[in-house]
Amino acid sequence: MSRTDAIGAAYLVCAILFIIGLRRLSSPATARSGNRLAAVGMAIAIAATLFDERVLSFGWIVVGAIAGGVAGAVGARKVKMTAMPQMVALFNGVGGGAAALVALADYHDTVGLPGHVEVRIIASILFSAVVGAVSFSGSMIAFGKLQEVISGAPTVVPGQRFVTGALAAVVAVLCVILGTGHESQALLAVTMAIALVLGIQMVMAIGGADMPVVISLLNAFTGLATASTGFVLSNNVLIISGTLVGASGTLLTQMMGRAMNRTITNVVFGAFGTGGGAAAAVGAGAVDGQVRATTAEDVAVMLAYARRVVIVPGYGLAVAQAQHNVRELADQLERRGVDVRYAIHPVAGRMPGHMNVLLAEADVPYPQLFEMDDINPEFPRTDVSLVIGANDVVNPAAQNTPGSPIYGMPILKVHESAAIVVLKRSMNTGFAGIENELFYDPKTSMLFGDAKASVASLTTAVKAV
Amino acid sequence: MNESLLIELTVFVLAAFVGIEVISKVPTMLHTPLMSGTNAIHGVVIVGAILVAGSHHGALTTVVGTIAVAFGASNVIGGFLVTDRMLEMFRKRPEAGASDQGGDTG
Numbered sequence: 001m002s003r004t005d006a007i008g009a010a011y012l013v014c015a016i017l018f019i020i021g022l023r024r025l026s027s028p029a030t031a032r033s034g035n036r037l038a039a040v041g042m043a044i045a046i047a048a049t050l051f052d053e054r055v056l057s058f059g060w061i062v063v064g065a066i067a068g069g070v071a072g073a074v075g076a077r078k079v080k081m082t083a084m085p086q087m088v089a090l091f092n093g094v095g096g097g098a099a100a101l102v103a104l105a106d107y108h109d110t111v112g113l114p115g116h117v118e119v120r121i122i123a124s125i126l127f128s129a130v131v132g133a134v135s136f137s138g139s140m141i142a143f144g145k146l147q148e149v150i151s152g153a154p155t156v157v158p159g160q161r162f163v164t165g166a167l168a169a170v171v172a173v174l175c176v177i178l179g180t181g182h183e184s185q186a187l188l189a190v191t192m193a194i195a196l197v198l199g200i201q202m203v204m205a206i207g208g209a210d211m212p213v214v215i216s217l218l219n220a221f222t223g224l225a226t227a228s229t230g231f232v233l234s235n236n237v238l239i240i241s242g243t244l245v246g247a248s249g250t251l252l253t254q255m256m257g258r259a260m261n262r263t264i265t266n267v268v269f270g271a272f273g274t275g276g277g278a279a280a281a282v283g284a285g286a287v288d289g290q291v292r293a294t295t296a297e298d299v300a301v302m303l304a305y306a307r308r309v310v311i312v313p314g315y316g317l318a319v320a321q322a323q324h325n326v327r328e329l330a331d332q333l334e335r336r337g338v339d340v341r342y343a344i345h346p347v348a349g350r351m352p353g354h355m356n357v358l359l360a361e362a363d364v365p366y367p368q369l370f371e372m373d374d375i376n377p378e379f380p381r382t383d384v385s386l387v388i389g390a391n392d393v394v395n396p397a398a399q400n401t402p403g404s405p406i407y408g409m410p411i412l413k414v415h416e417s418a419a420i421v422v423l424k425r426s427m428n429t430g431f432a433g434i435e436n437e438l439f440y441d442p443k444t445s446m447l448f449g450d451a452k453a454s455v456a457s458l459t460t461a462v463k464a465v
Numbered sequence: 466m467n468e469s470l471l472i473e474l475t476v477f478v479l480a481a482f483v484g485i486e487v488i489s490k491v492p493t494m495l496h497t498p499l500m501s502g503t504n505a506i507h508g509v510v511i512v513g514a515i516l517v518a519g520s521h522h523g524a525l526t527t528v529v530g531t532i533a534v535a536f537g538a539s540n541v542i543g544g545f546l547v548t549d550r551m552l553e554m555f556r557k558r559p560e561a562g563a564s565d566q567g568g569d570t571g
Contacts, residue, residue, distance in 0.1 A: 014509075018506055018509075019483060019487065021502070021506075022484075022487045022488065022499075022502070022503070022506075023487050023490075025491055025495060025498065025499050025502055026487075026490040026491045026492070026495070027492075027495075028494070028495065028552075028555040031495055031498060031552045031555060032549065032552040032553065032555070034502075035498070035502050035505075035545060035548045035549055035552055036545075036549070038502060038505065038506055038545070039505070039545040039549075042505070042506070042508070042509060042541055042545070045509055045512055046511060046512065046515070046541075049512045049515045049516065050515065050519075052515075052516060052519075054516050054519065054520055055515060055516065055519030055520070056519055056520060056521050057519055057521065058519065060518045060519070060527050060530065060531040060534070061515050061518045061519050061531075061534055063531060063535075064514070064518055064530075064531040064532065064533070064534030064535040064538065065534055065535070065538045066538075067535045067538075068534065068535030068536060068537065068538030068539035068540075068542070069538040069539065069541075069542045071535075071539045071543070072538060072539030072540065072541070072542040072543025072544070072546070073542050073543065073546055075539070075543050075547075076542070076543040076544075076546035076547040076550065077546065077550075079547065081550075081551070081554075084497065084501070084547065084551065085497075087543070087547055088497075088500060088501050088504055088544075088547070090543075091501075091504055091505070091508075091539065091540050091543045091544045091547070092504050092507075092540075094536040094537075094539050094540050095504065095507050095508050095510060095536065095537065095540035095544075097533075097536045098508075098510045098511065098513075098514050098533045098534075098536035098537040098540065099510045099513075101514070101517075101529050101530075101532055101533035101536065102510060102513040102514050102517055102530075102533050104529055105517040105522075105525075105526045105529045105530055105533070106513075106517070108522070108523075108525060108526055108529075109517075109520075109522050109526065120470055215500070216500060219500060219503060219504055219507070222504075222507045223503070223506075223507045225510075226507045226509065226510040227477065227480075229510055229513045230473070230513075231470075231473055231477075232513075233512075233513055233516065234469060234473065235512065235513070236473070236476050237509060237512065238509060238510065238512060238513060239473060239476050239477050239480065240476060240480040241506050241507065241509045242507060242509070242510070243477050243480035243481050243484060244480055244483065244484040244487075244503065244506065245484075245503045245504075245506055245507040246481070246484070247480070247481045247482075247483075247484025247485045247488065248484050248485075248487075248488040248499065248503045249500075249503065251484075251485055251488050251489060252488070252496060252499070252500060255493075255496075344493070344494065346493050351496070351497045351500060353493050353494050353495055353496035353497040353498070353499075354497045356493070356494035356495070356497070357497050357498065357551050357554065360551075360554035360555045361554045363554075366494065366555060369494060371492070371493055371494070
């Protein structure tokens with residue numbers, strides 16, 4: 001077996017480990033080992049590549065690997081669980097950046113060679129370069145928005161759609177020029193620069209609440225850019241892994257879009273939050289009735305004597321980092337024999353399943369976590385629904401008000417339970433900027449304040465009951 | 466269309482089907498670790514970066530390649546570590562302890 005064959009075999013093992021690893025991610029019990037299997041596969045692929053005959057020296061590889069590896073390891077160790085989405089955005093961005101840079105270097109090498117360059121190589125290089133660049137700059141903006149370095153509000157330039165379309169068209173035209181025999185490294189650099197601007201432009205216009213969908217989409221982009229690099233290098237492991245990520249990212253993006261009742265084009269081009277503003281103002285006038293404020297002591301009595309309590313955690317809980325306090329409250333209630341469940345909306349938190357991670361961090365046993373479709377039939381048999389920092393995902397307008405911007409979005413039907421307690425910082429509207437008629441329901445009482453402080457005082461009050 | 470391109474396209478299409486098949490079985494509660502795990506996997510582009518950084522094709526290529534290796538390495542190492550940290554939390558709590566306490570005071 002030649003050296004090339006051996007490396008190819010190692011790549012095959014790597015691809016198999018990636019697929020088995022992803023397969024094992026489908027159950028909480030095997031997920032961790034799945035991730036580790038994939039990591040082993042990655043180590044094998046990297047080690048095999050070092051034996052490639054094209055690798056002539058290791059100095060700069062080691063420098064780059066140490067610099068990047070240390071940065072990645074420190075970031076991954078230090079990040080708080082609530083800041084996980086922006087960390088994923090950051091890692092996704094550098095992955096896209098790597099794909100774009102590899103494309104740039106490959107182009108530099110290819111055009112230097114005498115003779116005609118195959119169109120398929122040029123096309124793959126252009127795809128990696130452009131998509132990698134969009135993913136890099138887009139992810140950095142997503143990181144900035146989630147980290148709140150830049151405003152989470154959609155920043156729309158005049159003629160947003162026209163500008164985005166024009167930038168995309170310019171990139172496409174430049175790619176055609178480059179792809180049809182015009183060899184110019186400067187032109188490729190210009191194309192990539194415009195692609196970077198396109199990424200910034202696209203993500204700046206999207207509100208902070210939609211960042212999960214954006215990250216998922218950009219994850220798919222980076223995957224496809226990686227696969228395309230595989231076509232340039234005729235490397236199957238890059239094609240397979242990049243495509244796996246591309247397929248999974250696309251599927252996840254679709255699932256999230258469905259959970260928010262929006263299409264991907266609507267997320268990318270809709271500039272939600274600004275368009276919804278007008279509708280929200282109209283909606284605010286339409287809701288009448290009074291909001292009932294309550295005290296921690298009153299709520300504690302309700303909870304302590306309930307048979308079943310369903311906790312609906314939302315983004316507000318994540319921001320206040322109240323997951324540990326919620327677990328304590330639930331423990332207190334369970335000790336009194338209350339059946340406590342958690343209802344998790346698919347887009348609660350800032351990424352799909354983000355809420356599950358936060359609650360798992362607080363040691364909430366995952367059999368207590370119920371997904372939307374499983375818990376919704378249970379609300380009529382629920383004594384108290386405790387809504388903590390969630391808003392749009394429990395808004396009955398999604399079912400009852402055809403004019404509402406969120407009409408048609410699947411919601412948690414807390415309004416069907418016997419009583420509802422909403423923990424909320426103030427009467428501000430949610431991300432979507434829509435008034436919530438649930439708060440005016442006679443069955444609803446509101447406990448205002450910071451989620452963490454409110455939950456802590458509830459726990460104390462329950463102990464005292 | 467030459468033969469190697471055809472083989473590569475075949476691999477691409479089959480991988481897409483495998484990806485969709487495997488991912489569609491993952492429950493919502495694991496979507497964040499999944500996103501983070503697949504995020505680490507696309508860091509395999511570091512393979513391409515190593516080939517660039519290790520080749521002697523001039524200073525520009527080496528600089529670009531080294532930055533690409535650094536990017537890829539932080540994607541890979543950071544991605545897998547962060548996913549591992551998330552999944553570490555999905556361990557089961559001892560069930561017996563919780564229900565015993567419930568019996569005592571309830």
